[in-house]
Each structure stands twice: as C-alpha cells, then as structure tokens.
Amino acid sequence: MSDAAPETFDVNSIDEVIHGRIRLGIMAYLSSVVQAEFGEIKTRLQTTDGNLSVHLRKLEEAGFVEVEKTFQGRKPLTRAKLSDAGREAFIRYLDQISALVSQR
Amino acid sequence: MSDAAPETFDVNSIDEVIHGRIRLGIMAYLSSVVQAEFGEIKTRLQTTDGNLSVHLRKLEEAGFVEVEKTFQGRKPLTRAKLSDAGREAFIRYLDQISALVSQR
Numbered sequence: 013m014s015d016a017a018p019e020t021f022d023v024n025s026i027d028e029v030i031h032g033r034i035r036l037g038i039m040a041y042l043s044s045v046v047q048a049e050f051g052e053i054k055t056r057l058q059t060t061d062g063n064l065s066v067h068l069r070k071l072e073e074a075g076f077v078e079v080e081k082t083f084q085g086r087k088p089l090t091r092a093k094l095s096d097a098g099r100e101a102f103i104r105y106l107d108q109i110s111a112l113v114s115q116r
Numbered sequence: 117m118s119d120a121a122p123e124t125f126d127v128n129s130i131d132e133v134i135h136g137r138i139r140l141g142i143m144a145y146l147s148s149v150v151q152a153e154f155g156e157i158k159t160r161l162q163t164t165d166g167n168l169s170v171h172l173r174k175l176e177e178a179g180f181v182e183v184e185k186t187f188q189g190r191k192p193l194t195r196a197k198l199s200d201a202g203r204e205a206f207i208r209y210l211d212q213i214s215a216l217v218s219q220r
Contacts, residue, residue: 021141021144023137023138023140023141023144023161024141024161024162026137026140028137031135031137033127033130033132033135034127036127036130036216037125037127037128040125040127040216057127057128058128106216106217109213109216109217110217112140112144112210112213113210113213113214113217
C-alpha cells in the first residue's frame with residue numbers, strides 16, 4: 013500500500029513455509045548448528061517422528077534444508093542441515109518479523 | 117529443556133491462534149488502532165471477505181478481539197478491536213518471537 017513505510021510489517025511477505033510453528037523451530041535450530049541428527053531435532057522441538065518427518069520434507073522440497081540418510085551399523089541415521097538458500101530465506105524471514113517486533 | 121536459557125526461542129510456547137499469518141496481521145493492525153472497520157482490515161491485509169471473517173471469528177472465540185456489528189443506514193457495518201486479553205496475549209507473543217529475532 014502507498015502509505016506503508018519500508019519497515020512496516022507486511023503479512024503477505026511472510027514465507028509460509030518457514031512461518032509454520034514446527035518448521036520455524038526446525039529452521040531456528042538448524043541455523044544455530046552445523047548439522048543435526050533427526051532425534052536431536054525431535055527432542056529439541058518435543059515433537060513426534062511423523063510430525064518432524066512431514067515438516068522436514070516440506071523444508072527439503074522448498075530447498076531450505078538438506079537431508080542426508082545413512083546407516084550407523086544397522087540403524088538408519090538421518091541428518092539435516094540448512095542449505096544456503098535456506099539460510100538466506102531464514103534471514104529474510106527474520107527481517108520481516110523484526111518489523112513486527114520493533115513496532116512495540 | 118534444562119539447557120534452555122529463559123530468552124531462548126521456544127516453539128512450543130508460541131500461541132497458534134495468534135501465529136497464523138492472517139490472524140497475526142489482524143492482531144498487529146488492531147494493536148495500532150483504537151478500532152477498525154472490516155473493510156479497512158481487509159484492504160490492509162489484502163485478503164477476502166470470507167478469509168477475514170473466518171480468522172476474525174477465531175480471534176473473537178479466543179477472546180482476543182471484540183467484534184461489533186451495527187448498521188450504517190441499511191448497510192451492515194462490522195467493527196473490530198483488540199480486547200484487553202488480546203493485547204496481553206499479543207505482547208506475550210511478541211516477547212516470544214523476540215527471542216527468535218534476537219538470536220541473529
């Protein structure tokens with residue numbers, strides 16, 4: 013809108029892929045580490061296997077997260093990390109949400 | 117978790133009623149005005165009548181927004197404003213999301 017200053021919070025610019033509560037938690041956690049194991053993220057977010065899988069896949073499909081599946085002995089091991097695009101998108105998201113927080 | 121500092125972003129403490137993108141836009145806008153007309157909020161958020169109605173009702177049901185329906189001549193007029201509980205919840209939400217933003 014014409015009366016909107018550049019730093020005004022614009023709800024339509026918010027990336028829904030990142031904004032979802034669990035996905036936001038994943039992005040925030042992955043932004044603070046080099047990479048993380050599936051179980052570690054699950055514990056951190058206090059969520060379930062199924063829930064985490066769904067949201068991790070959505071972030072992977074968006075190109076924001078890279079998922080690596082290997083084996084540790086016979087045990088499957090899933091690791092995730094932020095991609096460069098994911099890091100950029102997360103910074104953009106934080107910039108947008110900052111406008112909301114700074115209105116206080 | 118035991119290693120979580122008080123100012124750590126905790127995804128599970130986020131109020132989903134407020135966090136939804138459109139509802140967040142409504143709350144942010146209403147927090148900046150005394151009250152607003154339906155059409156004004158709709159224009160501001162660039163959303164539809166149906167979409168705005170659904171989210172406004174959800175915020176009303178949570179006790180965060182007070183909706184007043186009157187008539188201007190023969191034209192129905194809907195006005196909304198933040199309730200005291202809504203203002204408190206919004207401040208709490210901003211505090212929570214601040215922890216995320218301040219991690220940068």
